[in-house]
Amino acid sequence: MxxxxxxxxxxxxxxxxxxxxxxFAWLGFGLIIMFGPAIWLVMSSFKSPAQLAEFPPTILxxxxxxVEVPVKGTMKELPLYxxxxxxEAPRELAEVRRVGIIANMVDPADPETVIKVNINDRTPVRRxxxxxxxxxxxxxxxxxxxxxxxxxxxxxxxTIITLITNSMAAFALSKYDFRGRNAVLLLIVxxxxxxxxxxxxxxxxxxxxLGLLNSxxxxxxxxxxxxxxxxxxxxxxxxxxxxxxxxxxMDKASEWQIYWRxxxxxxxxxxxxxxxxxxxxxxxxxxxPLIVLSRKELFTLQVGLxxxxxxxxxxxxFILAMTVATMIPVVLVFVFLQRYITAGxxxxxxx
Amino acid sequence: xxxxxxESLRKSYGQVxxxxxxxxxxxxxxxxxxxxxxxxxxxxxxRQISGLDxxxxxxxxxxxxxxxxxxxxxxxLAMVFQSYALYPHMTVRQNLAFxxxxxxxxxxxxxxxxxxxxxxxxxxxxxKRRPGQLSGGQRQRVAIGRxxxxxxxxxxxxxxxxxxxxxxxVSMRAELxxxxxxxxxxxxxxxxxxxxxxxxxxxxxxxxxxxIEQVAPPITLFEKPVNKFVAGFIGAPNMNFLTLDDVQxxxxxxxxxxxxxxxxxxxxxxxxxETGLDMTVTLVEALGTETxxxxxxxxxxxxxxxxxxxxxxxxxxxxxxxxxxxxxHFFDADELRVEAA
Numbered sequence: 001m002x003x004x005x006x007x008x009x010x011x012x013x014x015x016x017x018x019x020x021x022x023x024f025a026w027l028g029f030g031l032i033i034m035f036g037p038a039i040w041l042v043m044s045s046f047k048s049p050a051q052l053a054e055f056p057p058t059i060l061x062x063x064x065x066x067v068e069v070p071v072k073g074t075m076k077e078l079p080l081y082x083x084x085x086x087x088e089a090p091r092e093l094a095e096v097r098r099v100g101i102i103a104n105m106v107d108p109a110d111p112e113t114v115i116k117v118n119i120n121d122r123t124p125v126r127r128x129x130x131x132x133x134x135x136x137x138x139x140x141x142x143x144x145x146x147x148x149x150x151x152x153x154x155x156x157x158x159t160i161i162t163l164i165t166n167s168m169a170a171f172a173l174s175k176y177d178f179r180g181r182n183a184v185l186l187l188i189v190x191x192x193x194x195x196x197x198x199x200x201x202x203x204x205x206x207x208x209x210l211g212l213l214n215s216x217x218x219x220x221x222x223x224x225x226x227x228x229x230x231x232x233x234x235x236x237x238x239x240x241x242x243x244x245x246x247x248x249x250m251d252k253a254s255e256w257q258i259y260w261r262x263x264x265x266x267x268x269x270x271x272x273x274x275x276x277x278x279x280x281x282x283x284x285x286x287x288x289p290l291i292v293l294s295r296k297e298l299f300t301l302q303v304g305l306x307x308x309x310x311x312x313x314x315x316x317x318f319i320l321a322m323t324v325a326t327m328i329p330v331v332l333v334f335v336f337l338q339r340y341i342t343a344g345x346x347x348x349x350x351x
Numbered sequence: 352x353x354x355x356x357x358e359s360l361r362k363s364y365g366q367v368x369x370x371x372x373x374x375x376x377x378x379x380x381x382x383x384x385x386x387x388x389x390x391x392x393x394x395x396x397x398r399q400i401s402g403l404d405x406x407x408x409x410x411x412x413x414x415x416x417x418x419x420x421x422x423x424x425x426x427x428l429a430m431v432f433q434s435y436a437l438y439p440h441m442t443v444r445q446n447l448a449f450x451x452x453x454x455x456x457x458x459x460x461x462x463x464x465x466x467x468x469x470x471x472x473x474x475x476x477x478x479k480r481r482p483g484q485l486s487g488g489q490r491q492r493v494a495i496g497r498x499x500x501x502x503x504x505x506x507x508x509x510x511x512x513x514x515x516x517x518x519x520x521v522s523m524r525a526e527l528x529x530x531x532x533x534x535x536x537x538x539x540x541x542x543x544x545x546x547x548x549x550x551x552x553x554x555x556x557x558x559x560x561x562x563i564e565q566v567a568p569p570i571t572l573f574e575k576p577v578n579k580f581v582a583g584f585i586g587a588p589n590m591n592f593l594t595l596d597d598v599q600x601x602x603x604x605x606x607x608x609x610x611x612x613x614x615x616x617x618x619x620x621x622x623x624x625e626t627g628l629d630m631t632v633t634l635v636e637a638l639g640t641e642t643x644x645x646x647x648x649x650x651x652x653x654x655x656x657x658x659x660x661x662x663x664x665x666x667x668x669x670x671x672x673x674x675x676x677x678x679x680h681f682f683d684a685d686e687l688r689v690e691a692a
Contacts, residue, residue, distance in 0.1 A: 241434065241436070243432045243434050243436040244438060246403050246423075246436065247430070247497075250403070250424070250428070250430045251424075251449050251453055251497070251501070253450075254453075261449075262438060265440040266439065
């Protein structure tokens with residue numbers, strides 16, 4: 001009830017101020033633009049292959065109504081159709097077989113009499129329903145568990161290494177005064193301007209000569225040093241007063257202890273933000289794992305999904321269903337941690 | 352043990368010379384206050400002693416050992432920062448224990464030291480709280496406690512009271528003084544507040560622009576300032592500086608020392624009299640216990656007078672002031688003190 005009052009609140013009170021109209025229209029437009037594709041993806045993941053190929057497409061997934069009819073002594077599941085022939089009331093008939101443009105149909109109540117119907121005169125009887133085999137079959141046959149584990153391993157390990165290395169770099173760049181500090185920072189931030197497609201060939205030869213092709217470490221290691229992470233953490237660490245470090249130095253703390261026991265705990269909010277970013281980045285990575293991994297048992301989920309797209313046919317229903325499945329962890333991260341993300345982005349003045 | 356000796360200490364940041372040839376000896380158990388206007392280098396000097404900063408040249412001796420190149424951690428000193436610098440993510444107890452853990456002290460001894468400090472500072476109920484949950488005065492105590500548990504060679508205090516409100520400052524000042532008496536440890540205290548300096552110090556070091564102007568016990572500083580700067584800096588309200596012509600009426604038969612070009616008279620030493628300096632009152636500040644009267648002399652020089660109790664006078668009235676010649680200070684053309692003949 002509270003939510004409804006909140007959502008329908010208007011500047012004009014009971015009447016509509018023109019800004020209300022603009023606001024609702026703009027927000028509604030934004031909602032459709034941003035949320036529409038996600039809704040369509042989820043809905044489509046429950047559609048059968050035939051329905052996916054249909055034109056015009058529908059938003060909701062449908063399944064055909066079937067009926068059990070004895071045909072030549074055995075019970076068979078037959079699809080139901082509404083048949084409208086001229087001069088007769090519409091009736092529901094089950095289709096036994098189709099020959100060209102003529103369908104042989106029977107009345108479920110009288111399965112012995114075959115009625116021949118032009119296919120243009122019938123429409124399938126459908127109800128809203130879910131094609132759950134889109135999920136069930138790949139989960140059973142496709143190596144979902146293995147790919148999930150690979151993805152979790154890559155994401156988890158890469159995130160931990162990212163946090164440690166980036167926070168060390170940020171500590172040095174924010175708390176130590178050395179010649180060329182700003183130049184180093186500039187260099188790191190400048191790498192943001194280099195798109196991955198430029199990097200990919202040299203990166204491949206490096207990873208290849210290190211013998212890391214077809215290894216999950218080959219996926220993890222090139223991604224752990226992120227300029228965004230270093231910059232984000234450095235900006236946050238600049239807000240930690242130097243006097244704390246000096247107090248720790250007077251307290252006989254080594255530089256490592258200062259980093260581990262003073263700086264890291266105080267940087268926790270920024271680390272949380274970077275952890276969220278890193279999880280999302282590594283989980284969604286596709287191109288780089290696709291290049292490094294060619295053995296099937298090493299695939300991450302995103303690369304695994306690609307195997308549904310063959311050279312000749314693409315199994316859209318499986319791709320859609322598994323895309324939804326792989327999205328779930330990232331969506332959960334956003335749902336539960338979004339306030340840290342917004343707080344973090346606002347707090348570090350990034351993006 | 353806690354003797355500290357500074358030998359021709361210099362510190363420059365690029366072209367800017369912040370400390371110029373500092374020589375100073377601090378005896379064991381002494382409370383020395385560094386005082387001076389902002390930017391005089393007093394905090395910089397403290398940082399050189401602490402080891403957080405290294406001097407450009409010169410030497411620092413702690414207990415006669417050259418500590419110039421010894422790291423801050425190994426000098427055995429403890430510092431109380433102006434901002435307290437308590438670790439915000441640790442409880443009060445963890446704050447106190449941090450330095451001892453780093454020194455790898457056995458747990459039993461650690462507990463003993465912490466409970467002794469806690470008892471001395473009466474911070475027992477705060478041990479489980481974090482610095483964010485403490486008031487300014489409580490944080491101050493914890494910061495001092497963190498220094499005490501380390502049992503340091505000397506305490507370095509960098510304007511420790513400047514973040515407290517006026518009332519708390521007075522009571523903490525008294526506590527610090529009592530603490531010093533009790534611990535008997537060497538303390539170096541930096542402040543820009545001359546009242547703190549006067550009340551706490553065994554000896555005061557007055558600094559100006561990176562140079563020591565005078566090192567002396569508070570009363571000596573008040574009675575025999577070596578130059579015009581020290582004379583003006585110590586004592587409130589500030590000393591009146593007048594030309595010899597201005598004070599001619601009160602000089603009487605006092606012999607003006609050779610070379611003197613200026614006299615200094617503290618406002619407290621002037622009193623209304625039958626004959627003397629003729630002043631026109633421009634402002635009267637009644638403080639209750641005393642009255643501060645601002646005025647101008649015939650020559651146009653401004654003058655301040657404080658008179659105990661309440662005085663009935665108002666703007667535009669004339670007053671005649673006299674001074675005991677023993678309280679006259681003389682300065683030469685270089686602003687240095689000249690003793691009366």
